[in-house]
Structures are given as structure tokens and as C-alpha cells.
Amino acid sequence: MVHYDFPPDFLWGAASSATQSEGTVAGDEKAENIWDYWFKTNPEKFYHGVGPSITSDFYQQFEEDIQRMKNINFNSFRTSISWSRLLPDGEHVNPEAVTFYNHVIDRLIEANIKPIINLFHFDMPMHLQEKGGWENSDIIKAFSYYAEQAFKLFGDRVKMWTTFNEPIVPVEMGYLNTYHYPAVIDMKRAVVVAYHSMLSSAKAIETYRERNLDGEIGIILNLTPSYPKSESEADIKAAHLADLFYNRSFLDPSVLGEYPEELVQLIDEHALLPERIENDVALLKANTVDFLGVNYYQPRRIKAKETTNAFENITPESFFDYYEDPNRRINPHRGWEIYEKGMYDIAMNIKQNYHNIPWYISENGMGVSGEERFINDDGMVEDDYRIEFYEEHLKWLHLAMQEGANCFGFHTWTFIDNWSWLNAYKNRYGFYRLNLEDQTRHIKKSGLWFKALVKRNGFDTNE
Known part of the structure; x- marks a missing residue:
């Protein structure tokens, strides 16, 4: 029997996002996002025509959830x-939003569940997108103002904040592919979006610290x-x-406070450098993250x-090709490779190259x-494949922590099956299965496994 034990204060939980879980109801006063x-305008793009209007109905069911x-x-x-x-x-x-988020935060704290609140998860307000969104440098000030309001309203209770979730995704999927709005392929615009996103993150961190709150902020x-x-070379x-x-x-400016010089030179070599924002270097350097997700x-x-590339219609893939490892393990339902050791390799990279933040x-x-x-006959999803997936990743994370990786928690995606952008509910990830017809939730076998994992603060395996 092999024991995998984690520190007493280790964070166990899951992640979600507003657009993927909340839904909208009459009178909530929410404006349109992208x-x-x-x-x-294009409902046919979404899997089975399911949009973001209801999702998991967290707006109305948060107390039970x-x-x-x-x-x-x-x-x-x-x-x-x-x-x-x-x-x-x-x-x-x-005010309707303030009431809702206050209730969510308060109920989490009452349940001894630490809230970690993220500011941006792919959901640009449409009125700002119409002005260019992340392409418009005015967004830096707008995002800072939004962050300030959130800190002012909820910063007395929320002690862990993050500025962005996966800021590369709107760049990659919205400006180098057509899976996120505005669905264009334009490397020059993509670079601008990435640059303004990074400056917006740093500005939000500066705004947070100016309030002298007793929490932490990361990305x-x-x-x-x-x-x-x-x-081969x-x-x-x-x-x-x-x-x-x-x-x-995004990793280097977030943690080290500067872009890799080689990346800047490469972007410059292909005439893709954005118009510089005054004091950008100082802003990034002074506002690195407290922690990393x-x-x-x-x-x-x-x-x-x-193949030789003339660098017309340049994208990152102009510089490399993908290949498939013939010995790879594949999630046959999602098409993604399963490679648990990648978690260990990330941990060692952070330890060795990013101050073991x-x-x-x-x-x-x-x-x-x-x-x-x-x-099964009792109505429960027997997702042993998911339990195995998590345990194999946790083994590599445990090894990394034994070797000095400064990891303080493990969150899954996700708690209840989430709506997922163009894929809607095509792929399920949750500990609870969501019935789209009546919005009921039913625990999966993995949910019971997770319950035991946290109670034990680890797990045992026969190896």
C-alpha cells in the first residue's frame, strides 16, 4: 500500500466561471457579453444550439450548490x-449583482469554503468589445476601474484574487482561430490583445495593492x-x-515582471510589435503576482x-509543427493526450526558473x-476513468512537492457540469451531473471519491 499524503492546509476544491455557470434571469440587470x-447572432455555431442564458443556473441555485x-x-x-x-x-x-455576489461569498465563508475570485474569464462586455475590447488601450483603465469596484465591494472577505484566467485563450482562440469572438486570424491584432491583457493584469494588481487589503492577488x-x-537541434x-x-x-511578465527578450526580438523581427504604452516596463516590473494558478x-x-514558410499570414504555428506521440494515451472522448508527468515538469519549471513562487x-x-x-441502475455516473485520471496526476504532483515544489492546492474542472463556450455541454467534467431538462444535479462516483480524498487529505493505492 502506497500513501499519498498532502499538507494539512492544502486547498481542495474545483473551479468554475460566471458565464459558464450563472445564467441570466429577468431583472438581474446584466448586460450582454461577447x-x-x-x-x-449565430446560435448555429453552438453545440446543439445551447447558449449561455441558463447554463448551470448558479444564479438561482447557488445556496444549494x-x-x-x-x-x-x-x-x-x-x-x-x-x-x-x-x-x-x-x-x-x-445593485442586483452586488447582492448576488455578496450572498455567494458569504455562504462560501459560512460553509468554511475559501472563495478564490477571478476577475476575467473570456467574457468581455459587448459594449467594450464594440470599442475594440483588448485591442483598444483604453481597456487598461476600464479593467482597472472594474477591478477597483470589485475590491471595494468584496475585498474585506475575499482574500485570494486572480486577475485573469488563461489570458492566452482569447488571444489564441479569438485572434488566431475562430472559436472565440471576434473569430479573426490576425497575428498583429493578437499581439496587441496579449500585450494589453498583460498590462491590464499588472494595473489591476497595482490597484489592489493601493487599497492595502490583507489578501493576495495572482493570475x-x-x-x-x-x-x-x-x-535534434x-x-x-x-x-x-x-x-x-x-x-x-504571460508567465514571464506575470512572475518575473518582464517579457523574454527573445520573444520581443522575434515579434519585432516580423514587424508585429504593438504601439507601446507609456511606463509599461515599470508597470510590469512593479506588479508581479503573489501566487500563480x-x-x-x-x-x-x-x-x-x-515545409518552408514565407511568413505570409504569420501565426505562432509558422515557427513549428505539431506531432502525435505514437505511444500516447488518449482520452477517446475528448481527443486530448493524457500525460500526467506534465504536471511534475511544470512544477519543476516553476521551482527552477520562477523563484519557486x-x-x-x-x-x-x-x-x-x-x-x-x-x-448505473441507481442513476449514478460511474466515472472511474475520471478518478484514475485525477489519482495519476496527484501522484506526480505529490512527487514534485516532495522535491520542493511550492504547491498549496489542487482544484478540478469542475464542480457541476459546466457550459463550455461553443462546445456547450458536449463534454462533461463535473463531480455532479447536470440534467439540462430540469436543472437537477446528481452526484457522480468521482464526487464520492473526492469527498473521501479530502477527508483523508490524500489517498492510498496498491502498487
Whole structure:
């Protein structure tokens, strides 16, 4: 029997976001964000035509849901504030939103569940998107004002804040692919979005610290290790460039306070540098994060470019190609590679290259479509595949912590099956299964496993 024990104060819980869980109801005074608008104008893009209007109905069922969290021993929970709910016009606070978020925060604290509140999770208010969104440098001031209102209203009780969740995703999916609005492919605009997002994060951190609150503020990044196909110089360089574009472009300025010089030179070489904001270097340097959230799902497998590229319509993939490891394990339902050791490699990278900053796993999960196939006679989803997925990742995390990784928690994605952008409810991730027809929740086998995990503060396996 092998024992995997975690520290007494380790954070166990799950993550969610406003747009993916709250829904909207008459009289809530929430304004449109880009997802509301996109679904209204192009509902056919969304899986089975399911949009963000109801999602998991957390807006109305949060009290019962928090009790469900408590029932499976959560001691922490991350969600986000909806910018378009709190500040519908960008200037005036919505009292309905204040009441809702106050109740959520208070109920979590009463249940001894630590709230971790994120400010931005892919949900740009539409009235700001119409002015350019992250492409417009005015967004830095607008985001700082929004953050200030959130800190002022909730900072007395919320002790852990994050500025962004996965800021590379709106860049990659909205400006280098067509999976997020505005769904354009334009590397120059993508660089501007990334730059303004990073400055907005730093400005929000500055705003938080100016209030002298007794909490901490960080950022959540999806760190995807880039592994070269071979030890050849070309493959290693290609993996290094992928890491620069997709990991270090946000990791370095967030933790070290500066961009990698090699990345800046590469962007400049291809005439992609954005118009500089005054005092940007000083702002980044003075406002690094207190802690880091790490979302990890799968690795990135990289090889050197096989074809000559004239660098027309440049994207990060102009510098490398992807490949599939022939020995890979695949989640057949989601199509993603399962590589648990990636979690260990991330931990060692943070330890060795990023001051061993305090960090936690802010998302880890296994999406599965058609989970109704695994419902037993008692109506429970027997998701042993998900339990195995989590245990194998926790083993590698445990090893990393034994070797000095400064990790303080593990959050899954997610608590109740969430609505997920264009995929809607195609892939399920939750400890509770959501019935879309009547909004009822039913615990899965993994939920009972998690309850025992937290109570034991670890797990045992026969190996």
C-alpha cells in the first residue's frame, strides 16, 4: 500500500466561471457579453444550439450548490465575477449583482469554503468589445476601474484574487482561430490583445495593492509543456519557440515582471510589435503576482517545420509543427493526450526558473461526452476513468512537492457540469451531473471519491 499524503492546509476544491455557470434571469440587470451576443447572432455555431442564458443556473441555485460543495468536503472554490453583470454600462455598479455576489461569498465563508475570485474569464462586455475590447488601450483603465469596484465591494472577505484566467485563450482562440469572438486570424491584432491583457493584469494588481487589503492577488495560466519530437537541434528550437509564444508570453511578465527578450526580438523581427504604452516596463516590473494558478490538461508535442514558410499570414504555428506521440494515451472522448508527468515538469519549471513562487493547480480535468452511457441502475455516473485520471496526476504532483515544489492546492474542472463556450455541454467534467431538462444535479462516483480524498487529505493505492 502506497500513501499519498498532502499538507494539512492544502486547498481542495474545483473551479468554475460566471458565464459558464450563472445564467441570466429577468431583472438581474446584466448586460450582454461577447458570448450572449455571439449566440444571439449565430446560435448555429453552438453545440446543439445551447447558449449561455441558463447554463448551470448558479444564479438561482447557488445556496444549494454551496451545500453540495460542503457535502463533498470542499475547503475552497474558484469562480469569477461577470464584468457585464457588476458594471452593465462600465461605470455604474449593478445593485442586483452586488447582492448576488455578496450572498455567494458569504455562504462560501459560512460553509468554511475559501472563495478564490477571478476577475476575467473570456467574457468581455459587448459594449467594450464594440470599442475594440483588448485591442483598444483604453481597456487598461476600464479593467482597472472594474477591478477597483470589485475590491471595494468584496475585498474585506475575499482574500485570494486572480486577475485573469488563461489570458492566452482569447488571444489564441479569438485572434488566431475562430472559436472565440471576434473569430479573426490576425497575428498583429493578437499581439496587441496579449500585450494589453498583460498590462491590464499588472494595473489591476497595482490597484489592489493601493487599497492595502490583507489578501493576495495572482493570475491563472494554462501552462502546457512543449516537448520536442527528438533531441535534434531543430526540434528543440521549435519546442522552445512554442513555449515562448504559448507559455512564457504571460508567465514571464506575470512572475518575473518582464517579457523574454527573445520573444520581443522575434515579434519585432516580423514587424508585429504593438504601439507601446507609456511606463509599461515599470508597470510590469512593479506588479508581479503573489501566487500563480496553473491549469493543466495535456502536453504540447512539437517538431521542426517540415515545409518552408514565407511568413505570409504569420501565426505562432509558422515557427513549428505539431506531432502525435505514437505511444500516447488518449482520452477517446475528448481527443486530448493524457500525460500526467506534465504536471511534475511544470512544477519543476516553476521551482527552477520562477523563484519557486507559491502556486496551485487551479484546473485539471477530464472531459467526456456521452456520459449517460456510464449511468448505473441507481442513476449514478460511474466515472472511474475520471478518478484514475485525477489519482495519476496527484501522484506526480505529490512527487514534485516532495522535491520542493511550492504547491498549496489542487482544484478540478469542475464542480457541476459546466457550459463550455461553443462546445456547450458536449463534454462533461463535473463531480455532479447536470440534467439540462430540469436543472437537477446528481452526484457522480468521482464526487464520492473526492469527498473521501479530502477527508483523508490524500489517498492510498496498491502498487
